[in-house]
Amino acid sequence: MDRPTIADLARAASVSVSTVDRVLNGRDPVRPATAEKVLAAAEAIGFHATGLIRQRLDRPDRTLGFLLQQRSRPYYRLLGEALQEAVRTSPAVRGRAVIEFMDDLTPGAVADRLLKLGADVDAAAVVAADHPHVTQAIDRLNGRGVPVFAFISDLTAQARAGYVGLDNWKVGRTAAWAVSNLCKAPGKVGIFVGSHRYLCQDVCEASFRSYFREHAPEFQLLEPLTSLEDPRYAHESTLDLLKRNPDLVGLYVAGGGVEGVIRGLRDQGGDVFRRIVTVGHEITEDTRSALIDGVLKLVLSHPVKGLAETAVAAMIRAAEPGDRDLPVPGPVPFDIFTAENL
Template sequence: MRRPTIADLAEAANVGISTVDRVLNGRDPVRPQTAERVLEAAERIGFHGVTAIRRRLENEKPVMKFGFLLKQSHRKLYQMWAEVLTKAAETYPDAHGRAIVRFVDELAPENTANAMLALSRDVDAIGVITSDHPQINHAVDGLEAEGIPVFTMISDLSAPGRAGYVGNDNVKKGRTAAWFVANMSRRPGKVAVFVGSHRYLSQELGETGFRSFFRESGAEFQMMETMVTLEEPDIAYDITRRLLQTEPDLVGLYVAGGGITGVMRALREDGSPVAKQMIVVGHELTNETRAGLAEGVIKVVLSHPARMLADTLVRAMAEAVQTNRSPTVSQHTLPFEIFTAANI
């Protein structure tokens, strides 16, 4: 059987012979997408130099340092995000990716701003989960001026200098939570919302969507004032216990921010008919929320597709570093996953 030639490879890859020659010999730069197409064609037709092509492309990849600033290192949710983001950075196909993950345990805005500035000295781009605050936005705009793109994940910022956002449509997420409460409740009654902080835009938009649904389609339900957990399970536990003791008409709870583990602990301990029948909707599928679904303590979890989000974020960060990005903020709106006891 005749061995494939350079001309055969050029035809299979739909490029010129000179382009194949540059890929084989590394004489002049070739666009990464074109080089990958040549490699794919070489593998497909059994070209004898495929190993050399693969090695050369691997050696020519740039080293890129991806910085991720997450919250509260003691929370398993953010430990999970650290693992997923690290894997996405290290497996990014177009660069030798290195992940640098740091946490902000004390959530004061100045701590986040200072941590972001410190992280910027060691990385090419930053992905961050944080609240919307003037001090944080000022840091983001300053980094943009210095050529360090900052992307928000899960919750956006209002900083004009942010490079992009990767996450869900949070209004739609809140409306979906309300749909489940309204349609799964045995009877109309009071409905509560927990947010970690009013400064998380994702939570504020989720609350907006939740309330909007009930104004439009659930007038028989009574919306209670929004309650703040400060992202702390113990605070969420105390608020939930108080509601269970004082609100016999409570039928639904949407936990739009942190604290779901505290909510579940209160529900397990209470064991009253109100606790057992209440429709609780939370965010993010973790080992804890998976157990809550299995037990029936919570009914629905609306979750980011973790690996899709991480891969999308890393690619957006890399593209912002490698190109002169436009002043337009890139929006990557991902679908959210819906989990119940039936599909975990």
């Protein structure tokens, strides 16, 4: 006799095939009473995946908190959506995501928001500049049994549960490789960071310079400009940089505000932005258009879906009783975009 199919299970439980699929794969929430009815029918007809259904129903409830930067920044809106989806579809838990966006990025404000978030979640992840206030908040939450992950930018807090993000040493050197090899001739190269308090950006700049010292010393790297993670300020700074350095050949935007840099380059016209090899971070609608138009030559980006799934899986493991010392995931591989592979 053939073993029962999903269609057979759906008929036995008096539900649709799509409902059975949701129970099996955890893709969408199903009312507990409906899920129990599917389980009872599976046991009655000897459905081969009864154990999986039972496992799905036995998943613990977990609330995961994420403290992200400004909602106005397209990348963080995309990331917030990906995190919601990763928590919702996690096969390990019945999850709830609490996602908060910060406009005030001062360390004291971030620390306060983190402590408030930590009071209501089983584990947290935060994108923050490295600062003693943030370290103190992580220490306090760790003492309460709430693991906190450094997300996207690492932190020096010893009590952090781990870091989920890129290998920024490789990111910066990849950006340097692109600028040095795509420029038609050596010359001046500008660098933007949002703030050196973000360790990811500090490491990107350091490794960018390291590559040039090692492989392309004929280029002149200028002192970094700070965008303060603000596109308006980055726009003004870009116009000033181009005015003071009309012979600029390369530009690396290692921090936030890339939208302002793009706008500043566009203001100067095609002759300027086609001449300058500009590398930025994160694929968004703005950076995608800039790649197509030649304003940017290369974009190095977090893989949003993979980053979200890695963070959620690590946070779930860390929130399990007795699992606090489990190894954290290694760096997430980054994506490389040009106009030709969009």
